[in-house]
Amino acid sequence: MDEEKEPRPGEPKTQRRGKQDRSSAGDPVRTLELLWRVSGATPVRGPKQRSSVDAVVAAGIELADAEGIGALTMRAVATKLGLTPMATYTYVPGKAELIDLMVDKVYGEMDRADLADLPWRDRVTTIAAENRAMLARHPWVAYLPTTRPPLGPGMAAKYDHELRAFEGLGLDDVTMDASVTYVLGFVTSVARIAIDTARAASDSAMSDHQWWERAAPLLAQVFDAERFPVGARVGAAAGQTHDSAYSADHAYEFGLARVLDGLAQLIENP
Known part of the structure; x- marks a missing residue:
């Protein structure tokens, strides 16, 4: 017990x-x-x-x-x-x-789309989206260490499906496994941004916009933009764009494009 x-x-x-x-x-x-x-x-x-x-x-x-x-x-x-x-x-x-x-x-219980006739980028995008949706439904999974994954029928079906995104691309088996790990590691890290943002709003009873509005007067007094010019400029641009310090959607879209570009070096330029 x-x-x-x-x-x-x-x-x-x-x-x-x-x-x-x-x-x-x-x-x-x-x-x-x-x-x-x-x-x-x-x-x-x-x-x-x-x-x-x-x-x-x-x-x-x-x-x-x-x-x-x-x-x-x-x-x-x-x-x-x-x-x-x-x-x-x-x-x-x-x-x-x-x-x-x-x-x-x-x-x-995860959704598993038919990957058979899709180009490889669409296959990888699909398995990324499937995992992102699963983590949104079950946020606790994003924080649960699974370095020894539960080798049950659900895990077996998930792993086999995700490997099919890389099947037939000329990658060896170890590289296929590493590619799945690479994609899912990215998805999990960005999912945590979305989960943490939602938790912060819930715990504080304030949206990110409201939190920054409350903090702004004091920050204007203590933050020296001349001392940190690059951070001040970039932070202001990002904050204005996202209405927050971070945007999980933007981080996902931007990061997934970089993940796909990186994999293209293995797949398209062996």
Whole structure:
């Protein structure tokens, strides 16, 4: 049974991350048995079952979507399902395994467009957009370490689909894998900008425009544009364009074009 980590003083609930809040933190064999629904994988101890593994996973995703991964506990999932905490463990052995099941479920439900007849740039643009949409729906995934990805059916389908964006382009297998990692790393980093912007607005009850308007009078007194001339000029231009310090949409569009240009050096100029 997993232990719930107590928050540090002043740490927001949605920002807490316990020692198990990453992929593949549980027992790998038990996790894989559950991911692939191997016969007999579900624990059988405890009260008579009134729910299912799928229901526990769905409840976990709903909690994480609404309140962040820090709100995810086996007790919270049990409450959502109308079960006792002990009963929840008859479906999933702990939070670590539950997180892997949640990630794989989210991956399995992603939209996957037909890439077969698209030019390679459109293929890569498509898988980038699919991942961006998934992270917008499930922001907690953007902050969950997945260096040991949950190797379930959802992950397998996602990975195979994304590799097809680079299939037939003359790249070796290791370079294809690295190219997927490169694209998805960019998408995740920009998704975090959008998520953090939304959180800042929610936490402060102010839009970026309102926040800068409030800060502007004091900044005008303390910021020396002559001392930092390039930063002052460029920051003012960007702020006026985006009505904020950053624009996630602009960062995505600008960055994806650079990602595609970089990949073109491998694909079009081998």
